[in-house]
Structures are given as C-alpha cells and as structure tokens.
Amino acid sequence: MDELTKMLRMWFGHDSFRPGQREVAEDVLAGRDVLAVLPTGSGKSLCYQLPAYLLQGSVLIVSPLVSLMEDQVEQLRRRGEKRVIAFHSLLDAEEKWQALASLEAFRFIYASPEMLQSAKFLAALRRVRFSLFVVDEAHCISQWGYDFRPDFLKLGEIRRSLGAPPCLALTATAPPEVQDDIIRTLGMDGARRHIYSVDRPNIALQVEHCSSTEDKAARLADYARRLEGPGIVYFSSRQWAEEMARRLEQCGAGRVAYYHAGMDGEQRLLVQQQFLYGQLDIVCCTSAFGMGVNKENVRFVLHFHMPAQLEAYVQEIGRAGRDGAPSLAVLFYADGDRAIAQAVAEAELLSPHELREWCWRLSEGSGWETAMAALEAAGLTDIQKRLLAYFLEREQRVMPGRLTAETKERLYGKMATAIEARRRWKRKKLQEMDEWVHLSSCRRQALVRAFGEELTDRRDVCCDRCGLSLDGYERAARRPEAAPVRHWREELWDMFFGGGADE
Amino acid sequence: MRQRYASFLLAHCLRRFNGERTLAAVYHLFSGKKSAQTLQDSKWFQLESFFGTWKDVTMAVLEGAARTLVEQRLAAPGGNRTYRLTGEGRRWLAEQETFFPRHLNGWRYHEAEPLFWQRLSLIGQTLSNLVYGRRFVPICRDERTLQWVKQYLLAKGSRQTLAELFYKELVQLLEAVSEEAAAIFTLRLTSAVRIGWTMEQIAAHLQKDALYVQFQFRNVLHYMMAEAEAGRAPMMAELMSGLAPAVLTQSAQKTYEWLQKGKTVGEIAELRRLRRSTIEDHIVEIAANVPGFSIAPFVDDEKAASIRAAARALKTRRLKEIREALDGKASYFEIRLVLAKEVGRWTN
Ligand SMILES: [Zn+2]
Secondary structure, eight states: OOHHHHHIIIIIOOSSOOTTHHHHHHHHHTTOOEEEEOOTTSOTTHHHHHHHTTSSSEEEEEOSOHHHHHHHHHHHHHTTOOSEEEEOTTSOHHHHHHHHTTGGGOSEEEEOTTGGGOHHHHHHHHTSOEEEEEETTGGGGOTTSTTOOGGGGGHHHHHHHTTOOOEEEEESOOOHHHHHHHHHHHTOTTOEEEEOOSOOTTEEEEEEEOSSHHHHHHHHHHHHHHBOSOEEEEOSSHHHHHHHHHHHHHTTOOSEEEEOTTSOHHHHHHHHHHHHTTSOSEEEEOTTSOTTOOOTTOOEEEESSOOSSHHHHHHHHTTSOTTSSOEEEEEEEOTTHHHHHHHHHHTTSOOHHHHHHHHHHSOTTSOHHHHHHHHHHTTOOHHHHHHHHHHHHHHHHHSOSOOOHHHHHHHHHHHHHHHHHHHHHHHHHHHHHHHHHTOSSOHHHHHHHHTTOOOOSOOSSOBTTTOOOSGGGBOSSOOOOOOOOOOHHHHHHHHHHTTTTTO | OHHHHHHHHHHHHHHHHTTSSBHHHHHHHHHTOOOHHHHHHHHHTTOGGGTTSOTTOOHHHHHHHHHHHHHTTSEEEOSTTBEEEOHHHHHHHHHGGGGSOTTOOHHHHTTTHHHHHHHHHHHHHHHHHHHHTOOOOOSOOOHHHHHHHHHHHHHSOOHHHHHHHHHHHHHHHHHTSOHHHHHHHHHHOOOSSOOOOOHHHHHHHHTOOHHHHHHHHHHHHHHHHHHHHTTSOHHHHHHTTTTOOOSSOHHHHHHHHHHHTTOOHHHHHHHHTOOHHHHHHHHHHHHHHOTTOOOTTTSOHHHHHHHHHHHHHHTOOOHHHHHHHTTTOSOHHHHHHHHHHHTTTOOO
C-alpha cells in the first residue's frame, strides 16, 4: 500500500479513493496550483484534508456558506481533529479574537469571505505560515457563475497578501468560461485543471410535461407515492414547499417535512438530521436545502419548479445516488414555469427606474462612503446590496473623488449597463435551461455539452428521450409505518436505558 | 389552526390592556422589545409572563387574530386602533383557562431560555448516545453551547450515573406538568434512537395548533428553570449556571448603586453623562423590580396618595388622564413611579 492510501485509511477510514481525489491530492502535495471540478458527492473536501496531514503549515479554507463550513468542521472534529477552527460573522467574535493570537496552532482554518474583509483578521492570518489556500465553491468567483459573490473577487489579492501559498480551487460545476474566470481571479496561471464529468451515470433523467400547475401537483403526488425513497423535492418558493409537504403526507407518500430559509435554525437542523437518520421519506424544500447534507442513499430528486439555470439543476440532482445505486431525477414542467424561474432569478436585479431613483438620491459633494451607506438604508435585499456594492466599488476605482451631478449620471449609466448585462446573461442561462426541458434528443448528451464535454459511451439507462421505464424506481413494498409514539415515560426511558440490554 | 391560539393569547392581552393600548403594544410585548414603555407596560398590566415569549410574532398575525375575535363578537374595536373584550369575550376567555401557560415567565427567562434549552437538549443527546455507544452529530450548532456541554461532561464522572440522575430529574419535573406538556417536551428531545421532532410535527401529531405547542413547550422550560432557581432541581440548576437573569438592566443597576450612595437624580445624570429622563426611567424600573425600594424621596406621600386615588377612580393607567385629573400637579415621572410601585395590588 502506498503512503497516500495508508493516510487515507488512517485518517478517513476509507480503503480507496473516489475518482479524482488521488490525482488532485497528489498535485496539491507537489505544491502546484490546482483547479478541480468534481461532481457533487465525490468527496471534494478530501482533496485538501488529506494533503493537510502531509504538508507543513496550516491550510486556509475559504467557504461561502456558514452551514457548509460548520458541517466540515463537525466532520473533522468527529474524526478526532482538534486543530480546526472556523471564523464567520455569526460566531461570537470576541471569543474568537483570543484564538487569533495562536492561529498557527491550527491545522485547518476555515473563514468566510466576509471575515477576510476584516483588517484585524487578515493581520492575524499574515503571521501564519500557510501551505495551502483553498477556495471552496470557487464558481462563486465568476460573475458568470450561478451563485456570484462579489466578495470572492478579492480572494486573489488576499492570497497574494498571505505570501501566495499554493492554491486549490474547488467546485462542482464550472463551464469553461467560469473556469477561466477562477484561474484569472485567483492568479493561478499555471494551474493544473482536473475536470471530472458533470455526468452522473447512475442518475436517470426525466422531464414530465404537465398541462397546469394543478396537474403538476397531482403528478408529483403520484410519483412521490410510487417511487422508492428517500427523496428530495425542490420548489422555488417557501409557500409551495410547505403546501406540498402537507399534501404529499396526506396522500400517503410517507413521512414528509419541509425545509426552507424562513425556518429557525433549530427546526432546520432537526429536519436535516431526521432526513439523514431515515426518520423522513421526503423533504420538500427550496434551494436552501442540500449543501452539507451528506446522505448517500437519496433515491430521487424531483423539481416542482425548474431552476433558472442548468448549473443549479445539476447541483441539485447531484444529491441523488451518491452511493452509486440507480436513482431518478424528474423535472415537472407546465406553461408559465419559465416566467416563474425568470422572476426568481431577476429578483436580485433593480429595475432601471429603481436604480435611477437610488442614484438621484445620493447627495452631491459627498464621498463614495455616503453612497455605500445609502445602500444600507435603501431597503434592498441582501443580494441586491451585494451586487450594487460590487458595482460601486468598481466605479470608485475609475472615478475617485467626490460625487457630482456628472459622476452620478455616469455612475447610473455604468450600473445600468452592468445590470442589463447581467439580466441578458441570466435570460440566456434560462433560455438554455428551457431548451433542455423542451429537448427532443438525449438529455444527458445535452447536459454534458452545456459544460463543454462530450458523452463518450451510451448508457443502458439514460433519459426519457432515450427511453426510460420507471419500474426499477418504484417502491417494492409498502413504506414502513413511522414508529409509534409511546407514553412520554417510555420514550424517556428508552432514551437512556433502551439500548442497555443489547450492549 | 394557528389562528386559534393566537386569538386566545391576544384576548388575554386585550383584557389586561383594557382598551388602553394598541395592537402594537401587544406586538412589542410578545417580541420582547426592550423599551422603557414596553417594560413598564408589561409590569403595569401584569403581562410580564408573556414578555419576549413569541419572538417571531408579526403584526399581520395579531391583526388576523383581532379580526377573528371581532368577527366572533368576542372583541370590539375602540378608538385609536385599540380593542376591548366584550362581555361574551370575557366569558369565553374564562372558559379557556386550561390553555393558559401558568409557569410561563418571559420577563425572567426569555433571554436565558434558548441557551438553557440548547444545553439541556445537547446533554440529553450526548448522554443517550454515550449509553447506546453510538457516534452522533450534535443537534446544536452554537459554539458556546458545544464548549459548555463538553466542559460540563468532562467535569462529571461516570456517564451512566449522570444519565440516571438526568433521567430521574426530568421525570420528576415532567410529572409536575400536564401529561400533554410532558409529551410535547419529550418529543422535542433528541436521543440515540430518535431525532427530536419539530413544533409543527408535534402539532400535527397531537392535532393541535403549532403556536399552542410552542407555548406548552416554553411553559415546561420556564417551570424547569424556576425549579432550578428554587433549589429543587440540582441538575437543571447546573445547566442554569451563568444564565440566571439579573433583576435590573445593567444601566439601571448602576443608577441603583449611585442612589444607594446617596446621590441625587441630577448628580447621577451628571456623573454618568446621561439625560435626566434616562435616570428617571431607571428609577421607575428599580421601583417596579426591587421590592424594598422606597419612592418617598422622589414623590411626597400626599401626592402619591392622590395619584393612587385618581388612578383608582378613573380605572386607568393612562398617564395623561391621571395628570389631567390632578390639574397637572404631578409630573409624569411621579405618576409612573407610583404606578410602578402599585403593580400587583389592584387589577381588574
Ligand atoms: Zn439519453
């Protein structure tokens, strides 16, 4: 057994690598810059966690999602790793500032891009010797990625200020132009690209064309009742997720719960854990669900509303079949769904009218900071703010000084153009998704092509266009009833002493 | 379904407010707004137990509940966006007595409650999994709680013994509440064999209003915390460590200390570089919360007696009305002080 496999067994308890993991880890250990595009569920985090045990120095991991970060930290700690710490704005900063003095003691330092804006935090990071700079969900760097985060743009600069340690950029989905963006922004020109196919052969693809929303709901219920679970159903709104969760449970689809960002943290965590531990058959959710849910045996992913772009779709269906067993992805489509997807996607974009209003209200003669402050006061959504802040910062660099009527007009013009460009791009993406839904040829072929790949061999089970029978995905037996709830005394007794007898 | 318990809660507040406050005051009470007005309101109208106990309440829900009450002729709109219970409303409310969460003490526990519950549920999950010999993912993500529970369990010896103690104390506490409340609480717990249920899941299981379930759950938590503070639940008392709430806000506490050193309102305002009215707010807070505190230095006995008499005669706690009745001879500060002191001695 070679060194790397030994380490894999020792630290992670696995006997073999999944596709891509070894190749990426080896390049990272060789000190190269690496861009790795590995499909969801392929164990991306191992690509830096394993090398971390062989490299001298600490590893900095930048991750955009607090929940994702917490999951990673949790998993590392469960494996017995104590030298791990996470910094994100939600944590009590004061507690953590003490740790800043001894940062180099940590092997894994996780940070949100927001934290990296803090001068104090950056100063502490500069005292650490980093052997690796990891950017997770690196597609967020690209304005043309489906989840653009302006604060990711500064990561290249931050990496340089930390002495330019070798860089590993990780993502599950990145078409060629997004890959180029990542490499350019992070300043990793000679990077090795490890691109693994977005195709997940064990997931069969199907689109159900429905005559109306009600028809969709009825057919969804029918699928949910018949299919072998567990499964996830995606919706574009919280109301629909809640409503259909109730309907599915009523129609006998098993134990169903809903999940969305409007619920408090504890209730969300409960639903997530219930799903992981097999207490639920179906979760009806918005796109907020899924990141960090490492459930191997998800048998189906259904979409009640179509996502606004193929990247998001691929991410979401990728949560099915991580164990490699046959799984199914069905998208339900009815007339009008395209308009819904467009409305959701463009909610982040101000209309020219709103933008003009906002620009006009900026007071002349003041500095750019006033414009930044005005962003806070304008009652915009978070994503709108992030986007405008990004445009503002860009314009500030070309037009320093104080705001005048003229700069305001120019600012409006520039921002309007940028927003328009983004709108056009979003429409193009939606168009691509829409075409895929209405495709008459192989869906898998079209999907991989959208990511700049070609399908090399034909699968036996592929998609509805190639011919697909649902027999193999149907539930063999009746779904087991939920364990009955007993008297609270018995439940409580079971909690502490129920397992005693067979231990 | 949610609407029904919301209506009950609102009706209770309306009876106490007696047409003297708008729905906004109800909203601030439930959401736990830390303004002098809301803090005093909750005392004067004896609604402290509900303070901060429904953090995600919205005006829309309250307005909906008010509409329901009006439609059922249980309440009638008054002027200035206020509502009063009708005679029928009062009878109806009296019949609902069993739904009243009688251990609820939002005034004292609304801040400590989330951390207390996090500790309790994480210790329960941890002990259960240790007994079963299973690995698990903590049901809590709060770093403070994770650290605290870890330290706590490390400091304790045998897990088996601790599990037994924990179990016994939970049973003893749950026996004192209703069977339903005990069931709700138990279903919320996460163990090695079952992840805790959400409020909605419990509500669906019991075929009850989710808001009702939430208040029943909170009722049990507050009971446990009160028993802990009374020295009757030693393990819960340990979970309370560092969480026991202060009687006064920090700033009022400082003012209290200066008062005890013999400083006047003016001197304290100068010393602390605060406005005189802020110091007066503190003194009202102290009067309402510190039983032995005498208001004699701030309002003479005769005036206090006339304020009391006016408030009683007018059956109101509206400052403006009382002041007018006294021909403006008492200041708002003096009236507030007297009313703060009077809390609990007379109610409708
Ligand atoms: Zn095909």
